[in-house]
Amino acid sequence: MSELNNNDYPEKRITSLFFILVVVAIVVFIRLFQISVLENKNYLAQAESQHKIIEEVPAHRGKIFTSSYNSSDTYELATNLTLYALTAVPKQIQDKERAAEEIAKLLFLDKNAILEKIKGTDAYIPPLAHKLSLEQADAIEKLDLKGIYISPEEWRYYPEGDLAAHIIGYVDTEGKGNYGVEGYYNQELSGDSGAFFAEKDVKGRYIQISAKSDPQDGTDLVLSLDRSVEHYAEDLIKESVKKYGAKGGQIIVMDPSTFEIIAMASDKSFDPNNYAQEAQEKTVDIFANPNTAKAYEPGSVLKVMTMAGGLDSGSVTAATEETFPAFIEIQGHKIWTWDKKAHGKENMTQVLETSNNVGIIFVQQRMGKSTFYDYFRDRFGFGEKTGIDLDSESAGKLVSLKQMQDVEAANIAFGQGIAATPLQVVASFAAIGNQGKMFEPHIVKEIIEHKGDKKEIKDIKPKFVRQVVSPETAEIIKTMMEDVVLYGYGKEAQVPGYRIAGKSGTAQIPGPGGYLEDKTIHSFVGLAPAEDPKFVILVKLDEPATSPWASYTATSVFSEMASYLFKYYQIPPNK
C-alpha cells in the first residue's frame, strides 16, 4: 500500500502543479484581458501622456467697432491685448531668496510679499502677477529661474475708455462678457478654441506636431452707434445734469426708419478697463444701462400714445371738441389738470398742446379699457421687452387688463401708474415717425464672421414687429406734436429753420405711501425733422432742481441735441 502511495506521489504532484499552472494562467489571462481590453483606453492615455502633448489654442475674442457718419473708417470700442502672467511652483524653486529678490527688482514689488507666497512647497499658488508687458516677461525669462513661469494671457482693452460703457459692457477675468453687447453676444464673440497634438522629448520640448485644429476666432461686431454723436450726447447730458441740478439723466438718439441706436448716453458711466475697481468705488448698479434696464413712470409723453390709440381706433378725431373741467373724479379719486385749472373747451390737438390730463382721460374713456389696453400692451408693447440686442433689458410694468381699475387706466393715459424704460418710450415714438411701423430696436448693424483667413460680412436687417397705428394716424399725431412744439409747452424744443414734433412730460415719482412731494422726472421726446424724421430723440432728467417743469429743462436739452445732429448730418433747414 505504501509502495503504491509512493508510486502515485509524482503523478499527484504533476496533477497539482498542472492545476496550479492552469489557475495561474487563467489569472494571468484575466489580468491581461483586463489591462489590454477593458482598461485599454486608460493605459493608452497614460502611455501617450508621457510623450504626447495636447495644447489648447485659444480663439481671439471678436472685436467691437463703431463708426462715424463722416468717415468710412471704423473705430475699435473693444479689442484684445496679450499680456503675461507670472506664475510660480514653490516646490520647484531652488533659491527662493534670489527668485523673490530678482522678481521684486524687475516688477517693483515687495520682496518679502513674494517670498511669503513662494516659501512653501505647494505645487500650485495663484499667479504672482498679471498684465506684465512683453519686455517684463522677457526679462524674467532671461533670469532662468527654476519654478518660475511666464504664460500669455489675453485681456480685453477698451480704447475709448468710458465712452458708451453701458452699451459695450465688460469682460471679466474668466473671459465672460457681462452687460451690454459683451454680455448679449458673449457666445458669438468668444469663438471656438483650437488644439494641437505634438510629441515631446524628456524636457517637454516639442519634437513633432502630429495634428492641429485651428481656433475659430470670435465674431466681430459693428455697432450702429455713431461715436461722435455718442460723445456729444454723453457730454451734453453730463453738462445738463449739472446745469439743472438733476440727480441723473439720459439721452437716446434712434433712427426711426431702421430702429438703429445712434447714441445712448447717461450722465453716469464706468471704465470697463477697470470694472472691478469701479464696482468697489461705486456700486454694482453702475453697470446696468439706465436706458434699457431701469424703468420709470414716463408721465405726459405717453399722452401721445393714448391720443394715437384714440385716433386710430376712431374713438376721437383731431377735431373732436369737449369742455374740460379742472378735475375728474374716478372711483373716489380726484384727478386734476397739471395746473389745477379748468382748460375749458379744447380740441384734441389743444389737449396735447396744453398737456391736459382731464382731456386725455376723456380720450381713454372713449376708447374703453379693453381697446386702450390693446394699444398700450399689444401694439406699442409696454410691459414687454423690446428685444434690443443688449444684456439685462427690463420689460417695465403694465398692469394686466383684468387687474386694471378705471382709475388706473385713467392714470396710465397720462403716463402715471405705468413703468417703462427710456428705450420703450423712444421706440413707441419711433413707430409714430415710421408711419406706424414698429421694428425691433437694435445696436449691432453688421456681423463679421471669421472663416479661416476669410471674413464674411453680414448686415443686420431691421426686424419688423407690427403695425402699431395706421400711416394716416401716424401722420395726424405727428402734426399734432408739431403744434405742441409750435404753440404748446414744447416751444423750448424748437430749432430755428427746422420743423420739430414732440411732447414733454413731467412725471411724479412713486415712493412709500404715494407720490413724492416736489420730486419729478422731466422728459422730452421728439422727431426731427418732423416732415421726414431722421432721428427720434429722448431726453430725460431725474429730479431737476432748477425748474418743476420739463418744458424748461429737458425740452431745451432736446433743442441742443437736435441742433448738433442737423449740423453733423448736414441737414439743411426747410422753413
Added chain:
Amino acid sequence: MGRFFTLTNAKKNFNGLERRRTINLKSGAGPTSLKFLTIAVLAVLSLLYLVQANRSATKGYSLKALEEERTKIEAQNERLEVEAARQKSISEIENKTKDLQMVPVDKVEYE
C-alpha cells in the same frame, strides 16, 4: 548544399527539351559574408532612421522656436494696433483739437 552557389543558365533546344548549362562563374559570398552583409544593411537602415528621426526632432525644435517667435511678433503687432486705437480714440482727438485751438462749427450755410 554545396560549398558554393552554382549559377546555371536554362534554355530550351529545338526539340523542346530543357537543357541546363552550368555557367562557369562562382560567387565568393559565403554565409559569414552574408551575415556581415545583412548586419551592414541593417546598420545602414538604422542609421538612416536615426538621422531621419534626428532631423525630424531638430525641425520640431525649430518649429517650436519659430512658433514662439511668431507669437511674440503677433503680440508686438497687437500692441501697436492697440496703441493706434488709443491714439484714434475720440477723447485723444478732442485733446489734440484743443491744443490746435480748433472750435466747433457754429453756423452752417447751405447752398
